Amino acid sequence: MFHATGRAAAPATDPCSRCDLLLGLEGVRVEHVDRGARVMTVTVSSADGSAGCPSCGVVAVGHGRRKRMLNDAPGTVRVRILWRQRVWRCPDPDCARGVFIEQLPGLVAPRGSITVRAIDWAIGQLRREHGTIAGLARQLGTSWKTLWRAIRPELERLAADESRFDGVTSLGVDEHVWHHVDRRRRGPRELTGMVDLTRDEHGRVRARLLDLVPGRSGKAYSGWLVERGDAFRRGVRVAALDPFAGYKTAIDARLDDATAVLDAFHVVKLGTQVVDEVRRRVQQATLGHRGRKGDPLYGIQTILRAGAEHLTDKQLARLAAAIEADPAHEEVFIAWQCAQDLRAAYRAGNLAEGRAIAERLADSLHTSPIPEVARLGRTLRRWRAAFLAYFTTNRSSNGGTEAINGIIELHRRLARGFRNRDNYRLRMLLIGGGLFA
Numbered sequence: 515m516f517h518a519t520g521r522a523a524a525p526a527t528d529p530c531s532r533c534d535l536l537l538g539l540e541g542v543r544v545e546h547v548d549r550g551a552r553v554m555t556v557t558v559s560s561a562d563g564s565a566g567c568p569s570c571g572v573v574a575v576g577h578g579r580r581k582r583m584l585n586d587a588p589g590t591v592r593v594r595i596l597w598r599q600r601v602w603r604c605p606d607p608d609c610a611r612g613v614f615i616e617q618l619p620g621l622v623a624p625r626g627s628i629t630v631r632a633i634d635w636a637i638g639q640l641r642r643e644h645g646t647i648a649g650l651a652r653q654l655g656t657s658w659k660t661l662w663r664a665i666r667p668e669l670e671r672l673a674a675d676e677s678r679f680d681g682v683t684s685l686g687v688d689e690h691v692w693h694h695v696d697r698r699r700r701g702p703r704e705l706t707g708m709v710d711l712t713r714d715e716h717g718r719v720r721a722r723l724l725d726l727v728p729g730r731s732g733k734a735y736s737g738w739l740v741e742r743g744d745a746f747r748r749g750v751r752v753a754a755l756d757p758f759a760g761y762k763t764a765i766d767a768r769l770d771d772a773t774a775v776l777d778a779f780h781v782v783k784l785g786t787q788v789v790d791e792v793r794r795r796v797q798q799a800t801l802g803h804r805g806r807k808g809d810p811l812y813g814i815q816t817i818l819r820a821g822a823e824h825l826t827d828k829q830l831a832r833l834a835a836a837i838e839a840d841p842a843h844e845e846v847f848i849a850w851q852c853a854q855d856l857r858a859a860y861r862a863g864n865l866a867e868g869r870a871i872a873e874r875l876a877d878s879l880h881t882s883p884i885p886e887v888a889r890l891g892r893t894l895r896r897w898r899a900a901f902l903a904y905f906t907t908n909r910s911s912n913g914g915t916e917a918i919n920g921i922i923e924l925h926r927r928l929a930r931g932f933r934n935r936d937n938y939r940l941r942m943l944l945i946g947g948g949l950f951a
């Protein structure tokens with residue numbers, strides 16, 4: 515039977531096997547259940563048995579019990595485990611051990627106050643349910659500090675497992691800012707993140723954050739690649755990146771067998787920026803002031819930024835009218851066409867066709883009389899191989915890395931910021947799927 519609260523409890527010598535089953539903790543049996551409105555307290559003890567002295571091996575004699583309160587994973591109410599821990603005494607007068615206390619590592623760490631399964635539960639909540647340490651600590655009835663102190667070693671152990679780097683054939687890199695306070699207090703604001711972009715058997719990318727290292731530089735990336743060892747570096751076939759020369763240098767120096775791929779989204783963005791710049795310059799030159807309401811080029815900003823394939827007839831007509839309003843607007847139109855050509859290369863259903871468009875752009879834009887377009891052309895020429903690699907690596911991109919950055923940002927907000935970089939790394943590795951938890 516289930517031992518109810520408030521009534522005469524069943525004697526401790528008559529444990530209920532159904533309660534043991536319901537509790538589901540191995541190695542202990544339920545002696546008593548006290549179910550309050552907000553907290554359920556389950557009294558447990560280990561099964562009968564004997565113990566040998568850890569020092570001399572002599573069979574120990576019982577020396578009473580000690581009550582120890584543990585926080586367990588909650589159900590509909592908070593659960594506390596009252597463990598009547600056995601105390602033993604070594605009977606050998608020559609042994610220095612004296613008294614010792616039983617340990618059940620499957621239940622709780624020697625000096626812990628949170629059960630092993632509650633720690634697992636909390637890690638699962640952090641990993642998959644957008645949990646926060648503060649919220650989980652509240653549910654467990656413990657403090658932020660106590661819970662984090664219990665979780666941290668587990669995450670450190672998972673992070674130290676080098677097998678999590680196995681099988682990476684596609685690697686992304688990007689940086690993000692993790693704090694805005696004084697660098698002297700918290701170190702560099704930027705972190706470089708490495709993301710596993712390897713496709714699964716269905717060809718889908720399941721982005722996984724592999725690591726975060728301080729700084730935003732080729733050196734940061736390069737140092738991390740060296741640490742991973744030869745086998746890891748030889749395994750990487752595709753290395754995606756945004757147009758940042760530092761990371762490109764690291765890829766060229768450390769990943770001999772990999773093809774660097776410039777991220778498609780960023781290339782398209784460079785094109786859109788050129789249109790914006792040309793529009794602003796032309797506007798200033800023709801009107802003598804920055805664009806304002808009523809100016810022909812001002813009202814079409816959004817139209818200029820969109821893909822032509824998304825524009826309605828009405829929008830196309832507005833675009834045409836704005837361009838025709840002044841012969842000087844022709845430059846804007848040409849820049850817009852270049853940006854649309856860039857998009858078209860990526861949108862082409864056929865990779866060979868897309869590559870042909872991309873090659874033409876990489877070989878011609880730098881000769882444009884429009885300075886902004888020419889500058890984009892020089893960038894594409896400088897990044898030519900990485901730009902064209904998109905079309906020979908089955909559309910590899912750094913998109914998965916961007917997605918991970920989005921998750922990181924969300925969790926940084928949920929946690930209301932982080933003060934400690936090591937804690938930040940562990941938490942982000944966990945939620946970014948980088949730990950086998």
Ligand SMILES: [Zn+2]
Nearest residue numbers: 567570604609
């Ligand atoms: Zn002993």
